[in-house]
Amino acid sequence: MIVIRGLFCTLALVVLTVLYGGLVISALIAILASILRTLGVDQIKMSVWQGIDVPVAFSIPFALVISCILFYCSLHVKRAMSFCFKKLNI
Numbered sequence: 078m079i080v081i082r083g084l085f086c087t088l089a090l091v092v093l094t095v096l097y098g099g100l101v102i103s104a105l106i107a108i109l110a111s112i113l114r115t116l117g118v119d120q121i122k123m124s125v126w127q128g129i130d131v132p133v134a135f136s137i138p139f140a141l142v143i144s145c146i147l148f149y150c151s152l153h154v155k156r157a158m159s160f161c162f163k164k165l166n167i
Contacts, residue, residue: 086161093161097154104147111140 114121114136123131123139131139 083165086164090158090161090165093154093158097151097158100147100151100154104144104151107140107144107147111136 110121111123114123115133123136125131
């Protein structure tokens with residue numbers, strides 16, 4: 078039973094680590110993209126849905142809201158990672 082729990086925690090830890098890294102990188106890219114869009118880079122598009130674009134003036138606040146949501150999710154993923162570490166006794 079301990080071996081199976083260790084196997085599942087190890088596999089979960091790998092998945093959670095990739096998820097955590099992706100969430101943090103996505104949040105940072107969203108902030109960087111909003112700053113670049115505000116400074117005048119036309120290649121960056123921000124939209125809520127298809128056909129509904131965010132105005133350039135609201136790109137930084139919109140990205141900050143999205144980044145806060147992503148950082149909040151990453152905190153919970155990190156909490157799950159620490160739980161898996163405790164179960165593995167590392």
